[in-house]
Amino acid sequence: MAHGNQSSVSEFLLQGFSQWPEHQYLFFGLFLCMYLITLTGNVLIFLSIIFESHLHTPMYFFLASLSFADVGLSSSIVLKVLHNLYTQQHTISYTGCLSQLYFFLTFGDMDSFLLSVMAYDRYMAICHPLHYTTAMSPRLCVLLVSVCWVIANMIALLHTLLIAKLSFCVGGKISHFFCDINPLLKIACSPTRLNELMVYYVGGPFVIVPFLCTLVSYICIASAILRMPSSGGGRRKAFSTCGSHLSVVCLFYITVYTVYLSPQSIFPTKDIVGSVAYTVVTPMLNPFLYSLRNQDVKAALRSLIKGKILACQTQ
Structure with a gap:
């Protein structure tokens, strides 16, 4: 486009x-x-995982981290969507757009990394139970989550800074319900070659590699479960737990692939539906599929709620 069509x-x-x-x-x-x-x-x-000491284990530590990331991912998108739908003013400031992009990428990448870490945790618990306690030490758990946060922030910062260097066409009409990379690149008037390379060669591997690690972990888990004796209900319980986890993983990665890695569609509705699935639906389902079917978590929730009720009654 001509430079006359560009604007800050x-x-x-x-x-x-x-x-x-x-x-x-x-x-x-x-x-x-x-x-x-x-x-x-x-x-x-x-809160249940924080306040209940018997839930201070690697699995629940990763669950707490995932819950935090899910709240951040959903909040970074939905709060602005609700404001725009209520006011009928579908606008977002330039600064707000870049901020939303940064937090969305940070929490979205954290979801991907944590799903992979949680799959590895389940792999160690099921396939190497005798070494689980020593292998998944508190220090290693904190290190894994910290590395995930650092990498997620670096990726988000890289893409946000590259987007900030672009010039955008007059009007700034984004064919999406939030500020995402691909819709922003479509309305850029300056060259976007570097941004596109970073999406495919930096963003792509950080989606594909965690997915492959998660997939390999669950294949090993399934193989180990099949070798368990069928009596006693252990196999059924393990399949039930891992099945719910795998359903979250499939929903997340299939929708991410549909939006970012599949051939670009001329129908923006496909990207909108896919984006709603992994930014809104998946964070909503995670507590039910990962946690609320767990008896330990249910007991912790009941204890937490009863404690709050008693505290209010004694005041």
């Missing part, structure tokens, strides 16, 4: 849901319900 835009127009003006309040109700469920479920899981 002060805000962008998010067109993701504006194409269905008659359903704005329906979308508002759906997103509000999903966000409240996400927030309630993940916060309860996080």
